[in-house]
Amino acid sequence: MNCHYVQSLISAFIDRELDADEKRELRRHLISCSECNVEYQDIQKIKTCLENLIPESYDFDPMIALRSRLVSEANEFIPTSLHLLWWGRLGLVAAGLLLFFLSTAALFPSEPNSARIAQRRHSSSLVSPVSYDQNISIDHSVNIYQASSILP
Numbered sequence: 067m068n069c070h071y072v073q074s075l076i077s078a079f080i081d082r083e084l085d086a087d088e089k090r091e092l093r094r095h096l097i098s099c100s101e102c103n104v105e106y107q108d109i110q111k112i113k114t115c116l117e118n119l120i121p122e123s124y125d126f127d128p129m130i131a132l133r134s135r136l137v138s139e140a141n142e143f144i145p146t147s148l149h150l151l152w153w154g155r156l157g158l159v160a161a162g163l164l165l166f167f168l169s170t171a172a173l174f175p176s177e178p179n180s181a182r183i184a185q186r187r188h189s190s191s192l193v194s195p196v197s198y199d200q201n202i203s204i205d206h207s208v209n210i211y212q213a214s215s216i217l218p
């Protein structure tokens with residue numbers, strides 16, 4: 067056994083994973099080689115220290131921690147999203163109302179311009195025999211009885 071091979075087996079030797087022949091040869095080499103013996107002592111100290119470590123006890127439940135973190139994240143997220151959501155809805159309602167009023171004003175003007183009124187009165191007084199003869203302006207609404215009495 068050379069030193070390199072022995073040093074690769076030291077950990078397995080300490081863990082009692084070698085067969086009887088390997089153990090015997092390794093012991094023989096460790097007695098004769100001081101360098102490998104120092105390596106063996108160091109590794110054994112490290113393993114002893116690691117075995118003597120006391121596992122740290124802690125009061126940590128990952129599910130409780132996760133749940134509390136989710137709640138805190140939700141509390142931070144929801145007001146912002148609701149705030150944006152309500153502003154978006156308000157903007158949509160305002161845009162709808164503006165569109166409604168603009169289209170209403172464009173389709174049904176509240177006061178027809180004076181030129182159209184004058185033209186309508188002029189044409190109805192001159193052309194329409196109904197308004198001239200019966201003294202009923204075409205600008206006024208006429209119900210079905212009035213219309214039936216006017217028409218021949």
Ligand SMILES: [Zn+2]
Nearest residue numbers: 068069099102
């Ligand atoms: Zn050696």
